[in-house]
Amino acid sequence: MSDLAPFAARQRGLRGTLGWIWTVLGPFLGLILITVLFAWMTRETGSFLTLYNWRTIAVQTVVVGTAALGMTAIMIAGAIDLSVGSTVALVTVVVAMLVKRIDPALPGDLRSAGLALVVAMVLGVLVGGLCGAINGSLVAGLRVVPFIVTLGSYKVYRGLAKWLASSTTVYVPAESKAWWLSRILAPEPEPRWLMIAPGAWALVALAAALAIVLRYSLFGRHVYAVGSNESTARLCGVNVPKLKILVYALAGLATGLAGVLQFIYMSATGDPTTADGLELKVIAAVVIGGGSLSGGEGSVLGTLIGCLIMSVLDNGCVHAGIPNPTQDVIIGVIIVAAVTLDRIRRGGS
Amino acid sequence: MLLEMRDVSKSFGATRALDGVSLAVAAGETRALIGENGAGKSTLMKILSGAIRPDSGSLWLGGEPFAPRGPREARRKGVAMIYQELALAPDLTVEANVMLGQEQTRLGFIRRRDHQRAVAQALGLLEHPDIHPRAKIRDLGLGARQVVEIARALVAQARVLVLDEPTSTLTSRDAERLFTIVDRLRERGMAIIYISHFLEETRRIAQTYTVLRDGRTAAHGTLAETSERAIITAMVGRALSELFPRTPRAPGTPVLELSELAPRHGNRPANLTLRRGEVLGLAGLVGAGRTTLLRAIYGLHPVVAGTVRVAAFPDRAASPRARIAQGIGFASEDRKGEGLALDLSIEDNATLSALERHSRLGFLNLSDRRRAVAGLMESLRIKARGPRDRAANLSGGNQQKVALARLLHQQADVFLLDEPTRGIDVGSKAEIYAMIGRQAAQGRAVLMVSSYLPELLGVCDRIAVMSRGLLSEARPAADWTEHSIMEVATRGAG
Numbered sequence: 001m002s003d004l005a006p007f008a009a010r011q012r013g014l015r016g017t018l019g020w021i022w023t024v025l026g027p028f029l030g031l032i033l034i035t036v037l038f039a040w041m042t043r044e045t046g047s048f049l050t051l052y053n054w055r056t057i058a059v060q061t062v063v064v065g066t067a068a069l070g071m072t073a074i075m076i077a078g079a080i081d082l083s084v085g086s087t088v089a090l091v092t093v094v095v096a097m098l099v100k101r102i103d104p105a106l107p108g109d110l111r112s113a114g115l116a117l118v119v120a121m122v123l124g125v126l127v128g129g130l131c132g133a134i135n136g137s138l139v140a141g142l143r144v145v146p147f148i149v150t151l152g153s154y155k156v157y158r159g160l161a162k163w164l165a166s167s168t169t170v171y172v173p174a175e176s177k178a179w180w181l182s183r184i185l186a187p188e189p190e191p192r193w194l195m196i197a198p199g200a201w202a203l204v205a206l207a208a209a210l211a212i213v214l215r216y217s218l219f220g221r222h223v224y225a226v227g228s229n230e231s232t233a234r235l236c237g238v239n240v241p242k243l244k245i246l247v248y249a250l251a252g253l254a255t256g257l258a259g260v261l262q263f264i265y266m267s268a269t270g271d272p273t274t275a276d277g278l279e280l281k282v283i284a285a286v287v288i289g290g291g292s293l294s295g296g297e298g299s300v301l302g303t304l305i306g307c308l309i310m311s312v313l314d315n316g317c318v319h320a321g322i323p324n325p326t327q328d329v330i331i332g333v334i335i336v337a338a339v340t341l342d343r344i345r346r347g348g349s
Numbered sequence: 350m351l352l353e354m355r356d357v358s359k360s361f362g363a364t365r366a367l368d369g370v371s372l373a374v375a376a377g378e379t380r381a382l383i384g385e386n387g388a389g390k391s392t393l394m395k396i397l398s399g400a401i402r403p404d405s406g407s408l409w410l411g412g413e414p415f416a417p418r419g420p421r422e423a424r425r426k427g428v429a430m431i432y433q434e435l436a437l438a439p440d441l442t443v444e445a446n447v448m449l450g451q452e453q454t455r456l457g458f459i460r461r462r463d464h465q466r467a468v469a470q471a472l473g474l475l476e477h478p479d480i481h482p483r484a485k486i487r488d489l490g491l492g493a494r495q496v497v498e499i500a501r502a503l504v505a506q507a508r509v510l511v512l513d514e515p516t517s518t519l520t521s522r523d524a525e526r527l528f529t530i531v532d533r534l535r536e537r538g539m540a541i542i543y544i545s546h547f548l549e550e551t552r553r554i555a556q557t558y559t560v561l562r563d564g565r566t567a568a569h570g571t572l573a574e575t576s577e578r579a580i581i582t583a584m585v586g587r588a589l590s591e592l593f594p595r596t597p598r599a600p601g602t603p604v605l606e607l608s609e610l611a612p613r614h615g616n617r618p619a620n621l622t623l624r625r626g627e628v629l630g631l632a633g634l635v636g637a638g639r640t641t642l643l644r645a646i647y648g649l650h651p652v653v654a655g656t657v658r659v660a661a662f663p664d665r666a667a668s669p670r671a672r673i674a675q676g677i678g679f680a681s682e683d684r685k686g687e688g689l690a691l692d693l694s695i696e697d698n699a700t701l702s703a704l705e706r707h708s709r710l711g712f713l714n715l716s717d718r719r720r721a722v723a724g725l726m727e728s729l730r731i732k733a734r735g736p737r738d739r740a741a742n743l744s745g746g747n748q749q750k751v752a753l754a755r756l757l758h759q760q761a762d763v764f765l766l767d768e769p770t771r772g773i774d775v776g777s778k779a780e781i782y783a784m785i786g787r788q789a790a791q792g793r794a795v796l797m798v799s800s801y802l803p804e805l806l807g808v809c810d811r812i813a814v815m816s817r818g819l820l821s822e823a824r825p826a827a828d829w830t831e832h833s834i835m836e837v838a839t840r841g842a843g
Contacts (some may be wrong), residue, residue: 216715218704219711225701228693231683231687236673237672237673297692
């Protein structure tokens with residue numbers, strides 16, 4: 001084994017120097033490739049390569065992207081969260097129910113300003129954080145692998161959402177929807193100079209903040225260390241259980257925000273069956289963006305590109321008139337192909 | 350000669366792992382294969398087992414050319430390997446493991462009766478009828494597991510048996526039983542290659558030896574006619590005195606005191622005083638409890654009784670975090686599994702225990718950190734492209750230096766080093782010895798565990814020996830010899 005080290009070192013040489021650029025460039029080239037492909041396939045109608053369509057793609061990316069930011073941190077720490085979709089559904093239900101409860105009790109001008117919505121949405125984010133904190137505490141406290149813990153909470157949170165909503169959709173009455181609510185995820189933003197929807201800007205800002213925290217903060221370096229080698233982190237005095245709880249709680253806040261955005265995306269509706277399978281989409285996005293199921297790897301920019309690839313695929317298939325079953329097959333193949341290419345590029349292991 | 354390897358060479362990229370090595374073993378002969386890690390022993394054995402193919406040279410087995418295309422073919426032709434990390438399936442039974450890959454079947458169904466007979470016969474021959482064929486491997490001790498591996502080789506009708514560091518994890522009683530088995534197999538006409546670091550042990554078991562160094566045959570001959578010193582010199586390529594430079598130092602105030610310290614499993618209460626400016630060695634067999642003691646001091650292993658007094662902080666147990674704050678640093682024996690996060694950069698690894706030195710309000714000053722790491726890399730002569738290079742890209746010696754750089758970075762006063770030079774090249778060893786000497790001369794204290802006795806005798810001021818969890822009194826290194834250390838280490842064992 002040790003005799004092979006110098007050879008392996010030269011193999012990985014390129015990655016050492018340009019590693020970061022490569023991990024992001026790879027997915028980026030993939031994104032450009034499928035964009036060109038769809039543009040060619042839709043050259044007759046030209047409907048794919050329009051500014052409006054790309055603004056729509058941006059909006060369609062917001063929910064997945066926000067949840068994927070949390071998942072990025074969790075996966076870098078070497079864990080996983082399967083309860084993302086259920087948490088999002090739970091949050092939409094909680095927010096919708098809170099609005100229905102709070103709004104009628106408010107005086108007129110506060111109602112028209114949408115104070116109930118603001119309060120409910122903040123609480124919705126916190127519910128997401130609580131869900132994450134529970135996941136993290138169970139992972140750290142029971143020492144059960146994250147896959148199993150969150151497989152359990154995936155069912156529990158979904159069940160809770162259905163129970164709260166009595167298994168039906170919770171609609172917020174029209175008079176409780178403030179004027180600004182629909183603008184958050186409007187493809188054509190108001191004012192025009194925003195270019196993309198305010199919700200998409202929120203995603204960009206959150207992504208930048210997470211990238212900075214992961215790269216420059218003590219906490220961020222500890223996240224990478226725990227994901228890369230938990231024993232080493234413990235040896236170096238990192239409080240591993242506390243760190244895991246914190247990572248899950250923070251990721252839960254991001255998931256909570258994704259839930260709030262999903263609530264807005266569904267025109268202020270709480271739906272206990274929504275976001276089914278979202279967690280797999282999110283994990284796929286992180287992995288396409290260079291994340292690893294074994295931890296220690298992943299970047300915010302890569303994840304964002306991974307999310308865009310997923311959205312462009314969804315959107316492009318519709319514009320190219322590819323039937324839904326074929327879409328599923330294409331997306332499945334691309335996930336495996338992307339990760340396989342990534343492994344080959346890195347030299348096998 | 351039953352097995353002959355003639356002028357075997359093998360390169361990996363620009364690295365010449367083997368350069369014209371020859372090795373021959375007759376039926377009824379045990380040959381010790383000796384050499385530092387990285388000398389080429391494992392490459393040579395991988396060629397023999399068919400895992401890799403030589404660039405040039407030839408292999409002969411029983412007078413016929415032998416060019417195995419893979420491990421399966423080598424095994425079928427009668428070459429059996431028993432590795433340090435045993436290749437057994439822990440949840441299967443002894444019988445299933447012995448027959449794994451050599452099942453006797455009829456129409457795809459296992460012929461149980463034949464299996465039972467073959468396994469009973471092999472275990473009987475190895476004088477281990479006490480190992481039940483239906484027992485699960487996970488319930489067996491390490492010695493018994495090794496016997497199972499040898500039984501597998503017997504059922505496969507092996508003619509050449511390679512044992513790779515077989516005793517490094519065994520108790521001395523299990524080791525003695527293994528020697529008896531190896532002797533018996535040799536008398537039955539097997540050719541045995543015995544790889545080991547322990548020179549005294551090779552003398553007990555082998556008749557002839559071959560020393561490899563840097564991919565070449567450094568010496569070979571009959572053990573009875575060769576002194577231990579000559580073999581060591583052939584191994585390291587220089588006289589030992591050059592390897593262990595002494596720094597001027599004198600023991601100062603006590604900095605670490607253990608009183609009646611007992612970690613949970615098996616260890617008896619230990620008393621020890623470590624002073625500033627001192628290097629104290631812990632000798633003993635693997636499994637004697639040295640690592641547990643070190644880990645208990647550092648807070649990685651629970652403590653049931655007694656106290657650890659670090660300078661002015663007396664307490665029973667503490668977390669690694671607290672120990673780091675008290676000025677204690679720990680380097681793990683398991684460099685790849687625990688010591689380093691291999692996927693992270695040198696700078697991440699070297700600074701992980703004391704990141705706050707470069708942070709303000711929780712955010713890091715990366716350039717400040719890079720400067721500090723570059724300085725450490727220079728003083729320890731870590732060979733890499735730069736601080737951002739991944740630890741996985743480094744050689745074993747440089748990786749170990751990164752693990753030690755972490756202790757320098759956290760400005761530890763007390764260095765707890767567990768097998769600090771295991772598996773690294775001689776050049777890196779010399780630099781690590783020099784580093785240890787420098788630290789002691791600057792008034793720091795070092796407590797090191799090592800299984801390599803010349804190293805302990807050369808580097809340490811005092812040595813204590815641990816045997817089955819019992820720590821002896823620490824005596825000046827000059828009062829010990831390899832022989833007297835081994836005597837204490839194996840005392841009460843048996």
